[in-house]
Structures are given as structure tokens and as C-alpha cells.
Amino acid sequence: MAKPTRLSGFPELLPSGRVIEQYFLDVARQVFELHGFLSLETRAVEPIDNLQGSGEIAKEIYVLRRMHAAVGEADPGLGLHFDLTVPFARYVLENSAQLEFPLRRYQIQKVWRGERPQEGRFREFTQADIDVVGSGVLAFHHDIEMAVVMSALLAKLPIPPAIIQVNNRKLAEGFYLGLGATDTQRVLRAIDKLDKIGADRVRVLLETEAGLTPEAAAKCIQLASIKTPDASFADQVRALGVQNDLLDEGLSELAAVVTGANSERPGSVVADLRIARGLDYYTGTVYETQLVGFESVGSISSGGRYDNLASDGKQSYPGVGISLGVSRLVSVLIGRGLVSVSRAVPSAVLVAVTDEASRPASELVARQLRDRGISCEVAPSADKFGKQIRFADRRGIPFVWFAAAAKGESPEGDTVKDIRTGDQVPADPTQWAPPLDDLTPRVISTIDTTAVSEESS
Amino acid sequence: MAKPTRLSGFPELLPSGRVIEQYFLDVARQVFELHGFLSLETRAVEPIDNLQGSGEIAKEIYVLRRMHAAVGEADPGLGLHFDLTVPFARYVLENSAQLEFPLRRYQIQKVWRGERPQEGRFREFTQADIDVVGSGVLAFHHDIEMAVVMSALLAKLPIPPAIIQVNNRKLAEGFYLGLGATDTQRVLRAIDKLDKIGADRVRVLLETEAGLTPEAAAKCIQLASIKTPDASFADQVRALGVQNDLLDEGLSELAAVVTGANSERPGSVVADLRIARGLDYYTGTVYETQLVGFESVGSISSGGRYDNLASDGKQSYPGVGISLGVSRLVSVLIGRGLVSVSRAVPSAVLVAVTDEASRPASELVARQLRDRGISCEVAPSADKFGKQIRFADRRGIPFVWFAAAAKGESPEGDTVKDIRTGDQVPADPTQWAPPLDDLTPRVISTIDTTAVSEESS
Numbered sequence: 001m002a003k004p005t006r007l008s009g010f011p012e013l014l015p016s017g018r019v020i021e022q023y024f025l026d027v028a029r030q031v032f033e034l035h036g037f038l039s040l041e042t043r044a045v046e047p048i049d050n051l052q053g054s055g056e057i058a059k060e061i062y063v064l065r066r067m068h069a070a071v072g073e074a075d076p077g078l079g080l081h082f083d084l085t086v087p088f089a090r091y092v093l094e095n096s097a098q099l100e101f102p103l104r105r106y107q108i109q110k111v112w113r114g115e116r117p118q119e120g121r122f123r124e125f126t127q128a129d130i131d132v133v134g135s136g137v138l139a140f141h142h143d144i145e146m147a148v149v150m151s152a153l154l155a156k157l158p159i160p161p162a163i164i165q166v167n168n169r170k171l172a173e174g175f176y177l178g179l180g181a182t183d184t185q186r187v188l189r190a191i192d193k194l195d196k197i198g199a200d201r202v203r204v205l206l207e208t209e210a211g212l213t214p215e216a217a218a219k220c221i222q223l224a225s226i227k228t229p230d231a232s233f234a235d236q237v238r239a240l241g242v243q244n245d246l247l248d249e250g251l252s253e254l255a256a257v258v259t260g261a262n263s264e265r266p267g268s269v270v271a272d273l274r275i276a277r278g279l280d281y282y283t284g285t286v287y288e289t290q291l292v293g294f295e296s297v298g299s300i301s302s303g304g305r306y307d308n309l310a311s312d313g314k315q316s317y318p319g320v321g322i323s324l325g326v327s328r329l330v331s332v333l334i335g336r337g338l339v340s341v342s343r344a345v346p347s348a349v350l351v352a353v354t355d356e357a358s359r360p361a362s363e364l365v366a367r368q369l370r371d372r373g374i375s376c377e378v379a380p381s382a383d384k385f386g387k388q389i390r391f392a393d394r395r396g397i398p399f400v401w402f403a404a405a406a407k408g409e410s411p412e413g414d415t416v417k418d419i420r421t422g423d424q425v426p427a428d429p430t431q432w433a434p435p436l437d438d439l440t441p442r443v444i445s446t447i448d449t450t451a452v453s454e455e456s457s
Numbered sequence: 458m459a460k461p462t463r464l465s466g467f468p469e470l471l472p473s474g475r476v477i478e479q480y481f482l483d484v485a486r487q488v489f490e491l492h493g494f495l496s497l498e499t500r501a502v503e504p505i506d507n508l509q510g511s512g513e514i515a516k517e518i519y520v521l522r523r524m525h526a527a528v529g530e531a532d533p534g535l536g537l538h539f540d541l542t543v544p545f546a547r548y549v550l551e552n553s554a555q556l557e558f559p560l561r562r563y564q565i566q567k568v569w570r571g572e573r574p575q576e577g578r579f580r581e582f583t584q585a586d587i588d589v590v591g592s593g594v595l596a597f598h599h600d601i602e603m604a605v606v607m608s609a610l611l612a613k614l615p616i617p618p619a620i621i622q623v624n625n626r627k628l629a630e631g632f633y634l635g636l637g638a639t640d641t642q643r644v645l646r647a648i649d650k651l652d653k654i655g656a657d658r659v660r661v662l663l664e665t666e667a668g669l670t671p672e673a674a675a676k677c678i679q680l681a682s683i684k685t686p687d688a689s690f691a692d693q694v695r696a697l698g699v700q701n702d703l704l705d706e707g708l709s710e711l712a713a714v715v716t717g718a719n720s721e722r723p724g725s726v727v728a729d730l731r732i733a734r735g736l737d738y739y740t741g742t743v744y745e746t747q748l749v750g751f752e753s754v755g756s757i758s759s760g761g762r763y764d765n766l767a768s769d770g771k772q773s774y775p776g777v778g779i780s781l782g783v784s785r786l787v788s789v790l791i792g793r794g795l796v797s798v799s800r801a802v803p804s805a806v807l808v809a810v811t812d813e814a815s816r817p818a819s820e821l822v823a824r825q826l827r828d829r830g831i832s833c834e835v836a837p838s839a840d841k842f843g844k845q846i847r848f849a850d851r852r853g854i855p856f857v858w859f860a861a862a863a864k865g866e867s868p869e870g871d872t873v874k875d876i877r878t879g880d881q882v883p884a885d886p887t888q889w890a891p892p893l894d895d896l897t898p899r900v901i902s903t904i905d906t907t908a909v910s911e912e913s914s
Binding site for chain 2: 004005006007010011012013014015018019022033034035036037038039040041042043044045047048050060061062063064065066067068069076078079080090091093094095098099100102104105110112114124132134139141142263264344345346347356359360363367370373374375376377380381394395440
């Protein structure tokens with residue numbers, strides 16, 4: 001094998017980074033399960049037909065073929081999934097007879113997009129999604145719940161303050177229709193580019209491509225500038241003087257999400273009428289999430305309501321969901337040195353080896369510690385003890401165990417050394433335990449989260 | 458979306474099956490971490506050049522391309538990995554300067570192979586691997602350790618008795634060389650087909666394709682029939698009268714693994730000289746694992762020693778590892794009804810809702826339970842209580858909570874009902890907890906494991 005080179009967009013973590021990622025995934029799983037979401041996984045591949053038709057994303061699909069497909073073998077037309085929502089919708093349709101609705105599920109998997117890599121934007125990355133899907137109908141209160149659960153998760157992670165920005169597709173589309181727009185998707189896509197190309201160029205797009213009058217285009221941009229921490233956005237929208245039933249519905253839904261979520265978790269969400277979301281399948285509430293002070297990395301948690309995605313024509317399964325961009329979040333924290341670990345290995349103890357003949361005596365100590373839930377490893381070589389201690393030190397393993405039986409002495413003579421302090425004390429492998437703080441690797445935040453906790457708890 | 462159809466070889470589990478799989482993965486992770494293995498993940502894709510050259514597997518690779526790759530864009534030549542060993546070897550070479558050796562890592566990920574699907578054989582499946590890799594050298598005792606750790610894991614899973622079958626490439630190759638074979642790979646591949654095509658046809662292959670004499674071919678087949686629960690295989694091999702230094706080395710290594718592993722975990726391994734393993738990169742010890750009574754499903758845990766896989770010409774990183782075929786194992790257990798779950802959802806409690814206006818009172822109870830680690834969900838609709846109880850019953854949620862505050866009464870009036878017994882008692886959401894058995898879904902084995910535990914503990 002030649003010395004390998006990295007593949008841009010396919011990040012891999014070093015052991016310490018993986019401890020951080022695994023911690024984030026564990027906290028996500030714990031919070032999701034506490035809220036009654038069951039775990040599912042879907043296959044990595046979908047028929048390409050299922051992946052397309054979800055808007056602009058279609059061009060970023062990775063297509064698969066078997067290297068040695070037989071001549072004349074039909075191409076099954078498979079691609080890697082680019083999100084977890086489209087596969088989940090397909091799974092629901094496929095297995096609806098064996099599922100109980102509303103179905104609450106979480107899904108933590110990798111997804112693939114052939115995008116141009118940049119900070120926090122990868123070609124392979126891990127998402128942690130929750131969704132609730134109903135059969136025929138799904139109560140609106142779940143739109144509030146998604147923001148509440150994600151806010152509860154974000155508050156448990158060692159990250160800067162995060163704010164969930166909520167908007168509503170009905171509000172935006174109703175507003176555009178009320179202004180006389182005929183192709184609301186085109187307006188939406190232009191507005192979605194505000195951050196990238198700025199208001200002036202969006203205004204041009206709205207007039208030339210979406211066919212709006214200069215006045216209507218200006219109002220669309222005014223609408224997108226509205227942002228409030230409560231339901232007062234509605235008055236600002238009304239002041240723009242547009243009338244439409246769908247707009248009314250959207251205003252009332254958005255007010256319910258902002259008010260409901262902030263009443264459960266004060267300060268967790270804001271109404272932000274700039275939020276559009278790139279995916280076509282959303283029909284109501286949409287979420288994005290900014291990391292305060294790190295807005296440039298983009299949304300770390302996004303989602304929305306989709307009433308028509310899982311539908312086979314006869315029966316529809318409306319859903320609402322939100323996704324945590326684990327790879328993006330973790331890569332930003334690691335890249336900027338905002339989080340570190342106490343050690344990269346699980347072992348709390350290195351059991352020293354006196355000589356190869358007595359290795360079984362050291363293995364026995366290790367087994368006794370493991371039986372009591374203490375991670376440990378036996379030294380790979382019977383080097384001088386000083387070298388074995390340095391072996392532990394380089395890995396951050398806090399304790400080294402010396403088995404008396406390995407020296408032909410009675411096991412009562414066992415000792416354990418805290419290599420940070422140098423303290424060495426008698427110890428019994430059926431009794432001794434490390435301090436709780438040393439039992440497993442700890443994730444350490446270097447961010448002052450005092451302000452966050454006050455705000456979000 | 459049209460009513461979707463299943464993709465052969467890409468299995469997906471229903472929620473109850475996923476509880477079983479997740480349990481197996483959790484136990485694997487726990488056992489691996491107790492033994493001091495750190496977690497790593499590698500990207501799903503590798504340059505095709507890295508994937509090839511690992512023997513017969515090459516033809517089964519899935520190749521990737523971006524659907525809308527620009528005209529003239531160079532094809533990066535990427536494929537999905539077919540195991541976790543080749544990517545790990547590449548990762549070690551790429552990051553060697555930042556890793557501590559010997560490196561103990563576990564890796565739980567999906568792999569893809571374009572094989573013809575059959576029972577227990579999929580195109581996408583999950584593996585749980587452990588490996589130890591050294592820099593320059595790796596002590597032989599790790600060959601024993603791999604069998605011991607996997608045996609410890611298998612003993613903790615609700616599965617039929619499992620026996621690890623060990624062989625050694627040096628033993629087989631030395632024996633073939635001692636018989637005058639010139640292409641030992643060809644002999645090995647013929648022997649690997651014994652189970653599939655039988656001894657008579659293998660004998661023909663050995664004579665025609667590997668150029669052995671009828672006597673030599675017969676001895677190769679005799680060698681493959683040797684199987685002992687201890688080191689006595691060596692006498693049987695010697696009785697075949699073949700002399701070779703590599704053979705001697707192999708005999709002594711295999712004896713060390715069988716004796717060493719059985720001394721730590723009696724009855725866990727046997728020497729089985731039929732074991733060949735399809736992959737070319739193994740250089741010494743090889744492992745396969747049979748589920749007693751379910752031999753037809755093939756090996757559920759395989760691996761071996763690879764001294765030359767991770768090498769960039771200047772420096773080599775010899776390794777040894779073993780892999781648990783999680784998807785195969787779980788699919789066989791589920792398919793044959795050998796394991797079930799107490800419920801498919803995490804919720805231990807459904808908090809009933811009196812009417813939509815009082816939903817926040819029910820949410821408050823849920824939050825109090827969650828703060829104490831009790832998974833729960835709030836009823837999605839304010840249906841009649843009987844219907845809410847049936848909602849819980851269909852999901853196997855054992856308890857339903859009735860919040861007095863939802864009826865405008867003091868919270869002291871809260872009650873919780875065990876819907877299996879009908880018992881309803883006063884309860885305080887800041888104090889009450891379900892019995893430990895009901896806290897999380899349980900995996901229930903329907904196999905009589907008494908015999909197993911006696912053998913393997």
C-alpha cells in the first residue's frame with residue numbers, strides 16, 4: 001500500500017476527536033430516548049428515482065454500480081442517500097402495516113453529498129435526526145415538540161449558545177401569493193440566496209426570474225428581514241399590508257411554535273422570516289439553528305414539516321423532524337479548539353507485566369477489574385516498569401497496577417500507582433475503583449457556558 | 458413517491474429488530490472498551506486501488522461516481538469499503554505520526570459487498586471489529602488475546618453456544634511447501650472450497666490447477682480434516698510425515714493460541730485445520746466462528762493476523778484482528794425466532810392528556826420523569842383515557858400517568874397505572890420510578906443457554 005493521501009470532504013477523526021464525537025452521539029441518543037423516540041436505521045442506498053424530485057439537492061447524489069457487474073446486467077439505479085428524511089419516508093411507506101402511528105423515531109447515520117467541500121461542509125457526514133410521522137394526520141403540537149427536544153439536546157452539549165430560528169413555508173408562500181407571485185418556489189429560491197449574494201442581487205432575481213414588480217420584490221426582502229424573539233413578528237408582517245389566507249395560517253402556526261417552545265424552554269427559539277431551507281419537501285414549519293458567535297459555519301440543526309413526502313397516492317404520512325449536523329458541529333469545535341478530552345483511550349488502568357511468564361497473573365488482575373466495569377489493558381511488553389509507566393502516561397491512562405503474583409508473591413501485595421501524583425497504594429482488584437472522574441474519558445469544554453445555562457435552563 | 462419495494466441484500470429492521478441489534482452493538486462496545494480498545498471510524502469510501510489486491514473480494518466492490526460530475530472531471534476512482542481492516546490499515550499509515558502503538562481500536566460500521574444475497578449474506582451489513590496494530594513489530598500474545606476478547610463478548614450475548622475455530626496460514630503454507638507445492642495460494646483457495654464442493658472435487662482442483670501429485674493432494678485434504686480442542690492436532694499433523702520450517706512455526710503458534718485461549722476461557726477455541734479464510738492479507742493465525750447448531754449460516758466472527766497489510770515500503774504495521782458479523786448474527790436470530798424484545802419503544806410511561814388546553818401540565822410531568830432518567834412520551838391526542846391506554850398497550854408501554862393538574866386539581870392527586878395488572882396508585886413524578894426491568898426495553902432469549910454458560914464461564 002502506498003503512503004495514502006487524504007480525500008477532501010471525507011474527514012476522519014483522530015482517537016481524541018472520536019471521543020468527542022461519540023460523546024455527542026451518546027448524549028443525542030440519551031435525550032432522544034428519554035423523549036420516547038425509538039431507534040431506526042435505513043440502508044445507505046436508495047433507488048435514484050426516490051432521491052430525485054427533492055429539489056436542488058438532486059445534482060449532488062453519488063451513484064453506485066458493481067465493479068464487475070455482468071454484461072447485460074440491468075443497472076439497478078442506486079445512489080447513496082443525501083439525508084435521512086427521504087429514506088425514512090420510504091421506510092414508512094414500505095412498512096406502514098407493521099408500524100404504530102404516530103411513529104416517533106431517531107436515526108443516527110452517515111449521509112453523502114457530492115458538494116464542494118469547505119469548513120463544516122463535507123461529502124460524508126453524520127446526522128442525528130428525530131421525526132414524528134402520523135398516518136393521515138399529525139397534530140400540530142409536534143412542530144413545537146421538535147424545537148423543544150432539539151433545544152434540550154443542545155443545552156446538554158458542551159457548545160456555544162445555540163438559537164433555533166423558525167419560519168413557516170405557508171407564511172412565506174401566502175405572502176408571495178398575496179403579492180401576486182405565480183411561481184412561489186422561484187421566489188423562495190431567490191430569497192434562500194440572501195446570505196450568499198445579498199439583497200440587491202436577490203431583488204434583481206425576484207424581478208427578472210420570478211416576475212415580481214419592484215414594489216413586490218422589495219416587500220419580499222422586507223419580509224425576510226423580520227426577526228423577533230416572540231410572536232410580535234406578526235404585527236410587522238401585517239404592517240406590510242399583504243392579505244392572504246395561507247399567510248394567515250402560516251402566521252398563526254409560527255406564532256404557536258415560537259410561543260410554545262419558548263414557554264417550555266425560554267429563549268430557545270426566535271421567529272426568523274429569512275429562513276427558507278433548500279429542500280422542496282417542506283410544507284409548513286422550517287427550522288435552522290445558529291451557533292452564537294459562529295454564524296459563518298451555517299446551520300447546525302435544521303428540519304421542518306413535510307405533509308406530502310411520504311405518500312403513495314392512497315395514504316399519506318405527514319411528518320415533522322429536525323436533524324443535528326453532528327459532523328459539522330464536532331469539526332467546528334475541534335477545529336477551533338473549543339473542546340478537548342481527558343484521554344483518548346478507554347483504559348483507566350494499565351496492568352504492568354513483570355515478565356512474559358507471569359503475563360497470566362496480570363491478565364487475571366485485568367479480568368477482575370473488568371468484571372467490575374473498570375476499563376483496563378495489560379502492558380504489551382515486559383519492559384522495565386519506568387518504560388511501562390511512560391507507556392501509560394503517553395496515552396493519558398491515569399493508573400498503573402503492579403500485580404504481586406507476577407513476582408511470585410501473594411496477591412495481597414498488589415499496588416496501584418496514580419502516575420499523575422506518584423502516589424502508590426496497596427489495592428485489591430476485587431475492591432479498588434478509580435475516582436468516578438477517571439473511570440471513562442471526559443469531554444472538556446473550554447467555552448464559558450455559564451451564560452448559556454442561565455439562558456436555556 | 459410510489460409504493461416502494463425492498464432491495465434484495467439491503468435488509469432493514471423493524472423497530473423491535475433494531476432494539477436487538479442495538480443491544481448487540483452496545484454489548485460489543487462495552488466489552489471492547491473494558492478491554493481498552495478505543496473507538497475509531499473510517500470514511501465509507503476508499504480509492505479503488507487500495508481496495509483491490511486483497512484477493513478474490515475485489516470483484517464485489519461497489520464503485521461510486523457523482524451523478525452530475527462535470528464533463529471532463531477526473532473520476533476519483535472511489536469505491537465503498539468491503540471490510541474494516543483494509544481502511545483501518547490505510548488510516549494507520551496515514552496518521553501514524555499521531556498515533557500511539559501498539560494501537561488497540563474497535564470499529565463498528567457498515568460495509569458493502571456486491572455479492573449474491575442469501576441467508577445471512579448481505580450487500581450491506583454491520584461489522585464490529587477489534588484490531589491491535591504495532592509499529593514494526595507486534596507481540597504474538599495479541600493473537601491469543603483476540604480470541605479471548607471475542608469469546609468474552611460472545612458469552613455475553615443471548616446466542617447459541619459459539620466456538621472459535623483457529624488455524625494458521627504458516628502451518629498450511631509450510632505443509633504445502635513441504636509437499637512440493639509451488640503456488641500455495643492456489644492450494645489454499647482450493648482447500649477453501651471444501652465446504653462448498655466437497656473433497657473429491659477439491660482433490661481434482663489440487664491435482665489439475667495446483668499441480669500436486671495425487672498423494673500430496675490427499676495429504677492436503679487429510680490436513681484439512683484435523684480438528685482438536687487442544688494442542689494434540691500437532692501429533693496428527695506430524696503423523697502425515699511432512700517436514701518444513703514454516704510448518705513448525707505455524708504448529709507452534711497455533712498450539713499457543715489454542716492452549717492460551719482455552720486456559721483463559723475453557724472450551725472457547727478449537728484448532729480446525731480446514732479454516733482457510735478468503736482474504737489474501739492474512740499471514741499467520743486465522744479465526745472463524747461457528748454457532749453450534751447453526752453451522753449452515755457460516756462464520757459469525759472471523760479474522761486473523763496480517764503482518765504486511767499496513768506497510769508503505771519503509772515502515773510496516775503488523776496487526777491482528779477479529780470481527781463480529783453483527784447483521785448476520787442478528788438476522789439469523791430474528792429469522793429463526795430465537796430472540797425477542799419486551800417492547801420496541803424506549804418509553805416506560807405514557808403521560809395521558811386530558812384536553813389540548815392542559816397539554817403543558819402533562820408535558821411538565823414528562824419533563825420531571827425525564828430529568829430522573831425515565832423515558833416517556835406524552836399522548837399525541839386528548840382521546841378518551843381508554844383509547845390512550847390502548848395506545849400504550851399496542852406499543853408495550855407498561856405505565857400510563859394521569860396528571861391531576863391537567864384536570865385543574867393539585868398535583869398531589871397524580872396517579873400511575875400499570876396497564877398489565879390494572880393497578881393504579883398515587884405517584885409523584887419527582888419520586889416515582891418503574892421497576893428496573895421496565896425501565897428500558899429488554900432483549901429476551903428463547904434459547905436455553907444453561908449449557909452455554911457452564912461451558913464458557
